[in-house]
Amino acid sequence: MGGFDPHVHVESKVVQGDAAVRNLMASTFGLAGDLPSHVTTGCGLRVPYAMTSPRPDRVTCLACP
Numbered sequence: 001m002g003g004f005d006p007h008v009h010v011e012s013k014v015v016q017g018d019a020a021v022r023n024l025m026a027s028t029f030g031l032a033g034d035l036p037s038h039v040t041t042g043c044g045l046r047v048p049y050a051m052t053s054p055r056p057d058r059v060t061c062l063a064c065p
Contacts, residue, residue: 007061009041011052 026032038046043063053059 005045005047005051007051008059009043009045009047009052009061010056010059010064011049011054012040012042 022032036049039049039052040046041052041061042065043061
């Protein structure tokens, strides 16, 4: 798929919670790693991390589980 994709997707590794681990490390040790700029989604696309959501009510892509 080329071009602009306006849908909000679910990250394929949402269970691992990279953002939650990052927040825990930052609050415990004062270290904060970078989040990935692009992630693989549940429907198989690579999209910017900002266009993903772990909350099912915020996901607008019908193909994402």
